[in-house]
Amino acid sequence: MSKIKVGVAGYGVIGQRLADGVARQGDMELVGIADLAPTLSIRALKEKGMPYDLYLVDGADKSQFDAVGIPVSGTFEELIDKVDIMLDSSPGGVGAKNKELYVKHNKKAIFQGGEKNSVADVFFHGYANYEKGVGQNYLKLTSCNTTGLIRSVDCLDRAYGIEKVAITIIRRVADPGDYHRGLTNALQMDKAPSHQAVDLMTIMPHIEATGILVHTPVTHGHIITVVAKGKQKITKQMALDAFLTHDRIRVVTIDEGFKGNASFFRYARDLGNPRGDMYEIGLWADSIVESGDDIMYAINIPQESVTIPETMDGIRAACCMETDRLKAVAETNKYLGLGKWK
């Protein structure tokens, strides 16, 4: 079987990682990436010898690329023409505009969380609703927090049944290297309920969810606390047992040295992971407590890379590479090395 041909629109924080993720899938081929300007990321691509071909989106000034010796392989539409499916990680709102081109060229696409749900046929999560994405033309991925949160809730839900969750999202406010946003010595409130709780209900309509989000001035990993009500009482041990089986959840303890979100970043760098990234969420075993019949726990969301596996799942679903949910996620996990630590 020939490989599925994939293109990436928008080579920013997420786009770079989508491209890297596709390049690691043995049954996919990264045709190229598209962007607008010679950003630091594009300059790094050049310094690395152009492992990915670069195409220019409409509005790009090719002379800017020529001036610094960055080779250009063609236009955005030429890229679209060559692929089976586009991964769109353009800035929020641009994806909806790009969709017109995907439709024109009769190509499938997967959008990231910054776009409106209406851009897609299905709001998608690899573990929670894989089947809904099979054969669809346009998928939208859940955002980073929602993707990680759903991994943990879906894990408990499939094991024991979940009725209700109340979440507190302690959100990192910028990525390392961001200069276009930030917060200094302040926590910032969003109006409740947080969109992540609402999004969870869209993906998992049998669960009632609400939550509060607080922005914090850090760059490494969101932390979410979850208070979940099971259909039966879920003990600490039951929760732990379920989480330990999951290939995209790394169960850790403070005593091992995982003191907070920055520990995961440090550990990923020490592991030699490209870009110091981690695909799995972290889950602190020593955060799990019983609250009456409810269960409470805390997870760490590596915001830059957490949606990559579920996007790979999305390609498998949309392109009908695999119709079985568990086989599909297992394939993605294999190529990304997920679950190896167990």
Next chain:
Amino acid sequence: MSKIKVGVAGYGVIGQRLADGVARQGDMELVGIADLAPTLSIRALKEKGMPYDLYLVDGADKSQFDAVGIPVSGTFEELIDKVDIMLDSSPGGVGAKNKELYVKHNKKAIFQGGEKNSVADVFFHGYANYEKGVGQNYLKLTSCNTTGLIRSVDCLDRAYGIEKVAITIIRRVADPGDYHRGLTNALQMDKAPSHQAVDLMTIMPHIEATGILVHTPVTHGHIITVVAKGKQKITKQMALDAFLTHDRIRVVTIDEGFKGNASFFRYARDLGNPRGDMYEIGLWADSIVESGDDIMYAINIPQESVTIPETMDGIRAACCMETDRLKAVAETNKYLGLGKWK
């Protein structure tokens, strides 16, 4: 009736505010404060013209004070001798040692949250268990987070009955001007359950409580989210109605401009509050959401000053100035100007 004579041991972040708080009570007299070294706070006291008399604790080197012209009024024991009750805000552990002197001089004392519970006869909160403190010799105040948390839970509990709470504490890691502790670009986990949940159960044994605490690198105000299960269903409106009646809870909205913990600090400075302090906790009306039958909300804890009112309540209880809970807190509130904003 003559005024109750009060001394303060430890003129740090809390001690200064205890002294200021006592000085504002019309029925109390601040006899003096005691400390060990010519810190910035003691130097500021001198620059202000010594509004409070300074006594030196054992181990202090008087020549250091003489060298910079700071007048000393006597020894720690001389201060103890002159007062009816001591407020002890020494560094954690020192209070237990000081207690020997209080016992020796047959004087009452109130300890802050850093000491072990065993230092005192009663673990005290002005609103939640005032009666237990009446006539007692040694009280220990709840810590800043617990004090503010209990205000809100006690408020709902007295109005509707509360069975269970699950809290997430987003903790500020240092005070403005702290150089002896800090955290840089990292969130840090504590093992669950947090001591604040345990402390709440000590004060309010009829409630089951648990929680997770996360440290964040900011200096202005902790934020706590609370998921509370009522004896009956508590709607958003019911919760709001209860909170609005409380003289130590300021109900605000994001739209008014209270965007986060730093907004309260800014507002207190703009109000002209001494030191930019706020005695009341903040409660975001637009954070209140229903989670099934549970109610969820977020509060802001001004860590430097929040325990001052409850400590004043403690003086009233220990010294039998007032035996009625509501009359006692009303007296404190009157002198501190609490609830005026309503």
Next chain:
Amino acid sequence: MSKIKVGVAGYGVIGQRLADGVARQGDMELVGIADLAPTLSIRALKEKGMPYDLYLVDGADKSQFDAVGIPVSGTFEELIDKVDIMLDSSPGGVGAKNKELYVKHNKKAIFQGGEKNSVADVFFHGYANYEKGVGQNYLKLTSCNTTGLIRSVDCLDRAYGIEKVAITIIRRVADPGDYHRGLTNALQMDKAPSHQAVDLMTIMPHIEATGILVHTPVTHGHIITVVAKGKQKITKQMALDAFLTHDRIRVVTIDEGFKGNASFFRYARDLGNPRGDMYEIGLWADSIVESGDDIMYAINIPQESVTIPETMDGIRAACCMETDRLKAVAETNKYLGLGKWK
């Protein structure tokens, strides 16, 4: 002699402090302040009982103020009509527009550092070029960093003569409570030379100045290092002697407890200064070092309040309240309590 009547346009971080500063001058009268919306600062004004009358600038929606019970005393032009001079601390660019009204009403005005130099007749600093402002209609104050920097350079220049300075500005990036700007875990470069060096040369054209500015994610006080070349060699002791005579420079040491910019903020709060403000710059005696024939030192700039004294000087100059430089600054210092610590 009747008091000079002053109005303030823009009741933000600077405007509030200008109003407070004017209110402390025995020979001036604060007529009122003008603003656009019921911000937190205006709400605090109301909670304090409206110590200053509020006027609404063009575009303000009075119904928003009525809705929350904030009394309005009239329009912006009505305020202008009642005063001798306006202090304009509107957002950058708005002052230039407001100037049309000041000209129309034939009133003097002083603009803050955010406006272009062309808005004013004189770019003004109370200590460095007071005489140039005497009797002028439109002054523009130097920005916070430049104001504090010039204090120290002018101090050395008048004592020993300065030929050249090279500065490094370690800039705080936001004020406490700011949510509209910030930086997270990053230092940010500006292109050299920094505008503060250029501005210094405009005020002190006999000195050559250049410098580099780096933004840092903190809210309490800029720190500037200065390498200054004197007309003669200036020793550490000579520099210290000069700084110690200045009423707007507080000379401190690390050993006293002034460990950094946050120590000044803490100290100002402990002093009981309104808003925790400090009008004087800090200068670390233990930062002064000789670099060959040059002298190097570090100062702390309390960005929210440092320009207030020089703006008061500006009123004295523009309104011809005093023609002598030293008498004028002494008058301002007396009313603001500056130099008392010596």
Next chain:
Amino acid sequence: MSKIKVGVAGYGVIGQRLADGVARQGDMELVGIADLAPTLSIRALKEKGMPYDLYLVDGADKSQFDAVGIPVSGTFEELIDKVDIMLDSSPGGVGAKNKELYVKHNKKAIFQGGEKNSVADVFFHGYANYEKGVGQNYLKLTSCNTTGLIRSVDCLDRAYGIEKVAITIIRRVADPGDYHRGLTNALQMDKAPSHQAVDLMTIMPHIEATGILVHTPVTHGHIITVVAKGKQKITKQMALDAFLTHDRIRVVTIDEGFKGNASFFRYARDLGNPRGDMYEIGLWADSIVESGDDIMYAINIPQESVTIPETMDGIRAACCMETDRLKAVAETNKYLGLGKWK
């Protein structure tokens, strides 16, 4: 010629990078690393499949390693016995104790900046005083700031002659993932002159140096501004020309996207550099300004990795692998890929 055998003591932030650096040198062999406890870094080593053999220092509890399945290859002394030279990156002070073992086993060693100068025969910098290290038994590397600073000063000194420098160090206060130190919303002063200026004079005794150091609450890269006085006037172009020839100085501009210290970290991650590290310092072309006859500029110091190349140089010197300074640094640069970007 057989490869030089190297061991690393202390597998922390620096030790890991030293090991990685040695592993990249074609003419060296990494025999193993030694540490005390199963830290996160050692756990990561295990998860990677033990690419480096682990030896245990005295005091280590082997059962802790056994409990988590980390294989141990022997004792510290067994490691020392197998190598030609040890790189000691133990916590400050431990290196001096380790030296007794190196002496006992008659092995050479290179210490990092945390040790006292007296631990070594030579205080070493690959570019500035390579010749002094040739054939010596014990070298001590300059610290991260000093290493990067000297690169730039030595570069100008060899091109044009430098007489004097005055530096301002804007120091990052922790590394990503550090939880044992940090600073929150505060800048912190050190007493002047900074040790880096003093250290520069030890390495380059013909230059007079002084400076001021300010700690800032960030984790990615120190920034240093330098005011340098040449033996002749050095123009902006002359400085730039010199810096552009250097293989360990990356000349960048703000317009390219290098907005601050975090940009270098982001760029290194995007380049795919292991751990997101960068061996070269950054130098902003648009920070270079002339201050009279002096030249001023700003550099970025990647604190975790900047000393690795000079330590590799140190091995070449101590082990007499190369006696010529330029040939030695060129060999190191070749294996580390330094200067390729030019």
